[in-house]
Amino acid sequence: MSKLFCTIAILLGCSSAFAQHEKYKKVDETIEKIGALNNINVAVIADTITEPFNDNEQKARAIFYWISHHIAIDPKATKQNDTKNNLPENVIALRRATPLGFSLLFQEMCSTAKIRCLSVDGYVKHFATDINEVPDEINFSWNVVQLGQSPDTWFLVDACSASGYLDKKLTLFTKQFTSEYFFADRKLFNQAYYPDNDAWQLGGGVKSLKEYYSMPVINSKAFELDMALNKNTPITGFIKTKIGVPVTFNFSINPNKKIETIALIMGDDKKLPKPEAMNFENTGGTVTFSYKFKKEETFPVKIMIDGREALQYMVEVAE
Structure with a gap:
């Protein structure tokens, strides 16, 4: 781990x-x-x-x-x-x-x-x-x-x-x-x-x-990692959640491949959002991390792995 x-x-x-x-x-x-x-x-x-x-x-x-x-x-x-x-x-x-x-x-x-x-x-x-x-x-x-x-x-x-x-x-x-x-x-x-x-x-x-x-958008880094979307990835591309409630992301990769960094980019590209680094676990190729969204809004979220796009979601956050 x-x-x-x-x-x-x-x-x-x-x-x-x-x-x-x-x-x-x-x-x-x-x-x-x-x-x-x-x-x-x-x-x-x-x-x-x-x-x-x-x-x-x-x-x-x-x-x-x-x-x-x-x-x-x-x-x-x-x-x-x-x-x-x-x-x-x-x-x-x-x-x-x-x-x-x-x-x-x-x-x-x-x-x-x-x-x-x-x-x-x-x-x-x-x-x-x-x-x-x-x-x-x-x-x-x-x-x-x-x-x-x-x-x-x-x-x-x-x-x-x-x-x-x-x-x-x-x-x-x-x-x-x-x-x-x-x-x-x-x-x-x-x-x-x-x-x-x-x-x-x-x-x-x-x-x-x-x-x-x-379903979520799947980008090039997912292919590099031989990624498999688990049932609780989440597999639905539109996520509904509440402020402060953790959303868990879980997916599998080739266990012979390494991940150095995972970050989220949240919001519209026009606002030039900065990546927010995640604390993650990688156990035998099963990668897991959670995030608590902080504001009431609907916005796109990119999962960046080692600086490249892997997955994208739309997230709706309510109070």
Whole structure:
């Protein structure tokens, strides 16, 4: 068990994704050396980055790593749902794309490498204000990759989220690579995303779009930690509580991964809220902490782990 009181000054991001980085280290280092491959078409780029590898998993990883490092999310096109530049050749020329553009580029490069891959449309929640707000249309796209004939040889990939993220106003892209969006954990992925066709949950998942939008927002740090949301996480994204009554947060992580800091950011981003450090326990990978909210208000809450967003909730505090 570890307890930690920390100051905001040491809330520095760190990578705990040791296992995936080690597994794909040689692939990633090779693609890093190959570089941006400017002024080359899609097919040649796909051939160049996959040629050093023999099996389809390594080739798919090479494509994922290259795209997530050399394509940025296009804030303007994403905000306006502008689809005119989503074709792979346009994405390569512009070096930016919407989530659908990322998905179509990944699919095209996999096809060139003779890897079966499909683009999946669906839904994702980015911010706490999305909780319980079901949109009228799909708002995200990702991929599924098939490496064999059995159902368990289909894998989930999101090169867009792996590249970084947009701010709430959809005006600024921040580059931040997250390895674990490649062949992502199915259970966590199925809580973080909802496909338009539930066949692409690749197993059990959330039963309805309404249920999906009732759950907390799951961000990149949760994937890094192989997080599992327990029944008392809380699993509902909208928390109702009273001033001074403790709310307990409980979730599991890979026991081989370490957490240095946990902090809450409470309130609207416009108010520039500062992180409030938590005293937490980590017992064999089960992480627990409690917090007593101090003011009567309804506001978003971010759970930051080692300086990166893991979960988001909406909290309604009454007297």
